[in-house]
Amino acid sequence: MPVVDGRVTVRSGGGDYPVVIGAGLRHVLPSILAEHAPAHRYAVISDDRVAPLYAAPLVEGLEGAGVRADLFVFPHGEASKNRDEWARLTDAMLSAGHGRDSVVIAVGGGVTGDLAGFVASTYQRGIPVVQVPTSLVAMIDASVGGKTGLDVPAGKNLVGAFHPPRVVVADPETILTLPPFERGQGLVEAMKHGAILDDAYLRELVADSGRLLQGEVAAVTRAVSRSVSLKAGVVTEDEREAGYREILNFGHTLGHAIEAASALRVPHGSAVAAGMVLEARLGERVGVTESGSAETLLQSLRALGPDIIPPIPCPSDRIASFLSADKKARKGSPRFVLLRAPGEVCSDGAWSRELPMDTVETVLRTEWPTAG
Ligand SMILES: NC(=O)c1ccc[n+]([C@@H]2O[C@H](COP(=O)([O-])OP(=O)(O)OC[C@H]3O[C@@H](n4cnc5c(N)ncnc54)[C@H](O)[C@@H]3O)[C@@H](O)[C@H]2O)c1
Ligand SMILES: [Zn+2]
Numbered sequence: 001m002p003v004v005d006g007r008v009t010v011r012s013g014g015g016d017y018p019v020v021i022g023a024g025l026r027h028v029l030p031s032i033l034a035e036h037a038p039a040h041r042y043a044v045i046s047d048d049r050v051a052p053l054y055a056a057p058l059v060e061g062l063e064g065a066g067v068r069a070d071l072f073v074f075p076h077g078e079a080s081k082n083r084d085e086w087a088r089l090t091d092a093m094l095s096a097g098h099g100r101d102s103v104v105i106a107v108g109g110g111v112t113g114d115l116a117g118f119v120a121s122t123y124q125r126g127i128p129v130v131q132v133p134t135s136l137v138a139m140i141d142a143s144v145g146g147k148t149g150l151d152v153p154a155g156k157n158l159v160g161a162f163h164p165p166r167v168v169v170a171d172p173e174t175i176l177t178l179p180p181f182e183r184g185q186g187l188v189e190a191m192k193h194g195a196i197l198d199d200a201y202l203r204e205l206v207a208d209s210g211r212l213l214q215g216e217v218a219a220v221t222r223a224v225s226r227s228v229s230l231k232a233g234v235v236t237e238d239e240r241e242a243g244y245r246e247i248l249n250f251g252h253t254l255g256h257a258i259e260a261a262s263a264l265r266v267p268h269g270s271a272v273a274a275g276m277v278l279e280a281r282l283g284e285r286v287g288v289t290e291s292g293s294a295e296t297l298l299q300s301l302r303a304l305g306p307d308i309i310p311p312i313p314c315p316s317d318r319i320a321s322f323l324s325a326d327k328k329a330r331k332g333s334p335r336f337v338l339l340r341a342p343g344e345v346c347s348d349g350a351w352s353r354e355l356p357m358d359t360v361e362t363v364l365r366t367e368w369p370t371a372g
Helices: 025-036 050-064 083-095 110-125 136-142 172-177 180-197 199-207 209-213 217-237 244-249 252-261 268-285 293-302 316-330 357-366
Strands: 006-010 017-021 041-047 068-074 102-108 129-133 147-152 155-162 168-170 339-341
Touching: 006 217, 017 025, 017 217, 025 050, 025 129, 025 168, 041 050, 041 110, 050 068, 050 102, 050 172, 068 083, 083 110, 083 147, 102 110, 110 129, 110 136, 110 147, 110 155, 129 136, 136 172, 136 180, 136 217, 172 217, 180 199, 180 209, 180 217, 180 244, 180 268, 180 293, 199 209, 199 217, 199 293, 209 217, 217 244, 244 252, 252 268, 252 316, 268 293, 268 339, 268 357, 316 357
Parallel strands: 017 168, 041 068, 041 102, 102 129, 129 168
Antiparallel strands: 006 017, 147 155
């Protein structure tokens, strides 16, 4: 019988929900669903890579327990997180006769969680969703906090809704089938949690990096439990991103600009890894961040592989121009979350601050962390 290794409660305006973490929990999902999200019928949504591994067995398990369940599958990848796929899944559920008493179960990575969560949030004005994350990004980040949504031509995640799940069930054994590259990308976000909130956790991740990259279940369980409780603490305090939740954006102001400037050739985790080091250098330059912090982050991130931080993907002024585009959109200068030191964010009245564009440009031009 699988054991629950970690249990974290997220407080939410839409109703508190538990995140349960434990090796093998996927085998007892029907009883967890019966307790936290009982329904006559379930709509299980998954991508075509994860469906045969984890979603089809879940449907079988539910039907074996005498519960009706249908599987809806979409092509894997970020390109599916769009309005067309939302419409196709919604129409398929309508044709299959799902009603307001159905519950959506999202089984997969962050793309599945965001897309299926948004389908649930809009289906007949909203039906419950259960998140069953199977990637590290989804377990430690996307499944906690209630954000769901889609990408549109104007940008990523620009259409969406807050739709907190009834329960999140994370089975760290599923990370064994996750491609190693995806493990490294997800661990960057875990290191971000350490960098902003818990220096000891950051050091633990470095010490465990070999085991984590191999998907060792005990190490993954520890990291998922720690990251989930750190993120849950933040979103419990500020569910709707009125202030404190902003600290989760550490590394992301520059990270998003790097992703966009490289036309998404630099994957999200790597862009954020570079962003964290550069934003720490920025903080050092303006005298807010303890000197040596950027170097500590760089060495920590390199434990995830020498190429976790890519060579500069395009001229630094191109990256800067994407920051300016962001700035125009927000009618102000780009805002940065700055560290006081690894494990601690700086809060002088606000969780982020504007910095002069020329300082940012200088850091981009002169401080890009090179490989090795
Ligand atoms: N809602 C939020 O708060 C939030 C937070 C962070 C990220 N996100 C979103 O999450 C998405 C990225 O998530 P992701 O990295 O998980 O991407 P993803 O869902 O595309 O998963 C990555 C790849 O791994 C495969 N996969 C997932 N689990 C697997 C498993 N156990 N075994 C084998 N293959 C598996 C998927 O099929 C996919 O090909 C982005 O769209 C991002 O915007 C959302
Ligand atoms: Zn991120």
